[in-house]
Amino acid sequence: MSTQTEPLDNPADGKTGLFYPPHAQPLRGDEGFIHATWKFLRNPVEGFGPLAYNQPIVSVPNFGKKLHVITDPEGMMQVLQHEATKFTKTAIDARILGPATKEGLLSVHGEQWKRQRKAVAPMFRKRHMEDLAPIISTTLDAFCEGLDAEPDVELNAAMAELTFDVLAKALLGDPQGIDGERLKYATRNMVTSAGTLRPDDLIPFPAWVPRPISPKGSRALKKLKKAADVLIAQRKKSPVENDLVSLLIAARDPKTGEGLSAREQRDNLIGFFIAGHETTALTLTWALYLIGMHRPTAERIRAEVMAICPEGNVSYDQMAELKFTQAVIDETMRLYPPAPMLNRLCHEDTVVSGREIKAGDTFLLCNYVMHRTERLWDNPLAFDPDRFIRDPKLKAKGAPYMPFGAGPRICVGAAFATMEALMSLARLVRDYDVKIPEECYPKPLMTVTLRPQGGVPARMVRR
Template sequence: MTPLFQPPHAPPLTGEESFVEATWKFLRNPVEGFGPLAYRQPIVSAKTMGRTLHTITDPEGMTDILVRHADKFTKTAIDARILGPATKEGLLSVHGEQWKRQRRSVAPIFRKRHMADLAPLITAVIEDFTARLDVRPRLDLSTAMAELTFDVLAKALLGDPQGLDRDRLKTATRAVVTGAGTLRPDDLLPWPRWVPRPMTPRGSTALKRLKRAADDLIAERTDHPADDLVGLLIDAENLNRRERRDNLIGFFIAGHETTALTLTWSLYLLGRHRPTLERVRSEVRQVCGDGPVGYDDLDDLAFTRAVIDETMRLYPPAPILNREPQAEVEVLGRTLAPGDAVLLNNYVMHRTERLWDDPLLFDPDRFMRNPSLRGKGAPYMPFGAGPRICVGAAFAIMEAVMVLATLARDYDIIVADDVYPRPLMTVTLRPEGGVPARLERVA
């Protein structure tokens, strides 16, 4: 049997560090800031910076918080601090009745019946991408995938509106995501909600541009209706002007970097493990021949989908979710109280021996052997769970499978021998230093 690949693992804390060392490590890269207890126990509670912090690394505890008692928790001041300036009135940030009303209006936009219509748009973007790739096969996978997923969203969400300066929108969105949307050590300090988050002049200019572009686009689309996702957003009942704009921006922020990272890490893993690349390739050839990967093929691309899932297990794009209890709640035998902070740690849950065999191995067959790992209550929650589960999950999976299937069938993925990027949490989980690679068309 071919040996499986084990990507190097960022070492967790040993438990021997001083408080200052441990805090510094956590502030620099939160996924490296957890010790053996978090891997061994479902819940770890500690008093830090004047408040009790509970770290949950267990499906039962996560289900308690995200599903059973979802109405007793809100997202935290950290989320509000990072996302607020860009999408304060959008689904990502709002709570209570406002969230319920918006979710009811927005969820239908991402229903299955719209997905089939969007698949040909994704195919067109993939074709443009591969045409460029054939001319310039050397790339940084993170940058290239971010461009590709931006283009997919722009096409799916915006169609081809007249007068849209797509490059300007792309530059502004990238600047907002990589600048304003990046976690900084000072974000983890307990600021009151009214303290504004300082922004670089570049970040605030990008944000202004993005808001103006979104406003212009919605105005243009209101005058010239079209049948794309913006059209659906405009038609969505019960949303005011600001909510429409903030949701449009929210889709770009939540939707392009996360999917790009899933693709970046999965291409890196396939580049590092040729037998898995060849297995994906042969599956895609069998299902799709030489033609485009279509919506109707998706269910048959089971192994390609398993690669995507196994990638998000090892590298969850949203590695840690935050919540604050608004009332006392019993979780895993502890009382969580208002004023406490809760970290729902997907990264550790996905990598602990308590819940997985050989958790550090890249083994997509886990999901072939046991598809219920994607179901409710499993120790795998890359899209969250409960009422606030990712609204764009079906779109993201469709896009990721279509892109990965096409690239794995048609290209060899050559990652330089010394490239083993460290996962660095900056809200999302990025490969530190990027992933320089060469994608060469298979003869």
């Protein structure tokens, strides 16, 4: 299989017109254990070799048990959906995210998770999405005014600014008394601190063993908890219709009528702080990078948006018409899934992808690798949004495209994230030329999420 990962002499293929964007350098397969482990710790998406890219399952010894790397949709669906009750998140997930979201959806299991999911899921139904779309529009208006004044940006930082403001206004009711800049900074510090792997993370400590946090990460976590407590107290005193905090407080299990505890409310809110703007910001960052490096894509998006919305912002009802723009977002998340890897612990003997699995074995479910394998995709390293138009089945359940995971624990806010990304990308590409230096070729670097190493400098030129 092709393993092109460094900049080509001409990353845009002159014959096909396709662009070949950055790809984390995989292992060759002949590295020793120490070198391979060092590569994985430095950047987990670089820690996979030819076997992972060419076989549906790879198994290696792991402290008396086995670690199974799944890079195939059938195995992914079995673990995440068909036999989901046999698997839980691993202890390392609890140790990484537990300090921030111990009692929230991101971390809990079993009946506690079911109860919370039932209570929270209605918050992201269509009727709430329609209500939130105009607020995204007004946020985009203010963001574009800022771009006109300061067109030179670092895309990751700029998109984090945009998506946090959307979160504050559309989901949190534009809270007063909260320092938005400090909160943004704290959220990103928390993700970076918690998501950077360390050698001790490879040791299978029990979930109850605490994972030390850096002083910077500890300060960030305290700020997040304080902000969440303030917001919840405000909403209990003065509810705001249809904002996330008020909905969290009012959330009830539809069968039992049971609500969330104060700790569950806070930890879920912190989870939405982390996931609600970081993942969408990265999708927009990578999408604008790809568009800036491939002008034909920019022109096609602009023409499509102009045909249905020549001015102002795309409405909720118009989004379905933006088929190519949506395909660009889909292709972006194929190449750069916001959460490029999931962990699971097996609690019951079973068989996955034809391999016997024992209780106590662990799994790495690597959609980043799955999205780039030649046995599943045509020309997988190329940026080719039309693949999703040529074959809509690529997004069907069980297909090799799983940017949000799959099964009952799939991202509860996926619909909101997709709406926000589509509306934002349509407006920005219609109204601005995205100018990126030709030499900019940032390697994807995984913390909890998948960021462009070194950032992406850009100039947003109003058309």
